[in-house]
Amino acid sequence: MIPPTFDYLVPATLPEAIALLHEHGDEAKVLAGGHSLIPAMRLRFAEPSHLIDISHIPGLDYVREEGGFLKIGTMAREVVLEDLPWISERYPLLVDTTKMIADPQVRNLATVGGNLAHGDPANDHPATMLAYRAEIEITGASGARIVPIDEFFTDFFTTALEHGEILTEIRIPIPPSRxxxxxxxxxxxxxxxxxxxxxxxxxxxxxxxxxxxxxxxxxxxxxxxxxxxxxxxxxxxxxxxxxxxxxxxxxxxxxxxxxxxxxxxxxxxxxxxxxxxxxxxxxxxxxxxxx
Structure with missing residues (x-):
């Protein structure tokens, strides 16, 4: 099937993206890699009239250890996790999960944040983040807030993201030795x-x-x-x-x-x-x- 028509918006900054979400309300969806959202749109399970593409916003694609956490920016691609040797060594569960997602072509574009924000119980990262006891950073007009992963998925295909908010970071506690x-x-x-x-x-x-x-x-x-x-x-x-x-x-x-x-x-x-x-x-x- 072909999705219904929509406006394609490309903000240059995170505040601009949040402002667009506020402006267009429930008629807008955030587009990251698109490999969860676009298939849903083709089947008309999702019918946004505005797509807000955050892939051109700089500084959202990092993967680093900091402050006792592995911090993953929402635009970090699956392939990055798959290819970093130190991730393979310290976070084998995360790499196992990434390698199970679709195929290499998809993983070159698909994002960790998108996999979680879609709220699909059939996606692979939600279970992994539950096992890790991860935290989710959500950013809106009033700033950022942290949501424990146990509280992030609230209903079928529904998350703790409120109107005008974007998932911006995933935080995994650095595992201890052994x-x-x-x-x-x-x-x-x-x-x-x-x-x-x-x-x-x-x-x-x-x-x-x-x-x-x-x-x-x-x-x-x-x-x-x-x-x-x-x-x-x-x-x-x-x-x-x-x-x-x-x-x-x-x-x-x-x-x-x-x-x-x-x-x-x-x-x-x-x-x-x-x-x-x-x-x-x-x-x-x-x-x-x-x-």
Whole structure:
């Protein structure tokens, strides 16, 4: 399908972009890489009359460690995360996730901020940011505010972004030593949305027990989901197959998938149970420096 007609606006600064959002209200959408929004427009799931392209605003595409966080500007391209060696070394979960998004052509243009701001529970970064306990910086006319990732996704395809606000930065707490993470995804074909996917981030104590754990789930509920009970069951325990199986069941219990073209609800629950166990094993191996 062809999207309806729209005005294409190209602000040169962030304040100008925010002013345009205020001017055009609910009829405007922010365009970053466009790989979430444009397909929705083609299907007429989204019908903005004004597109505000923020890709020409300087200073929004950084990736740096600062103040205890990995800070990712909203216009940072997926390919940048994929190609930076120090990101691969310190944030393997993030790189796993990036490599699962679509294909190299898409990742050359797609942005981390856009993947999150779209609010799609089938997108890959939401689960990963839940596992990392990330924070989201949102900027509007009155300045910037920080929203914990647990409070960012508020409803189906809906986020904490208010009228006239733009997601400007993602902040991931720098993981401690002896940390590891993993993103695993089952898809019908390469680059497709997940039938189900899991993100795991954990750290180990000196005695080898799991000190902290974060688990995010992709495309198994109306919202990106954290498996809080599974996280709690892992904390303070020595890694074992029995523990990982328990966490897998608890993660499945936190899910509410629907039957669709990617599989039945029961199939997706089976995937969650198995993927959690595999991701936990891989994350522990990485935390132990074995991979």
């Amino acid at each position: 940390s590891g993470g993993c993103y695993l995804k089952v898809e019908r074909k390469v680059g497709d949305y997940a039938a189900a996917a899991v993100a795991v981030q954990l750290s180990l104590a000196a005695d080898g027990s799991i000190e902290q754990a974060g688990i995010g789930l992709t495309n198994v509920a109306a919202l990106p989901t954290r498996a809080v009970d599974a996280e709690n069951a892992l904390r303070g325990q020595q890694p074992s197959d029995a523990l990982f199986a328990q966490a897998g069941q608890l993660a499945a219990d936190a899910s509410s998938p629907a039957d669709d073209l990617r599989g039945s609800a029961e199939y997706k629950l089976t995937l969650i149970r198995e993927l959690i166990q595999r991701a936990l094993r891989r994350s522990v191996e990485r935390a132990q420096g074995r991979s």
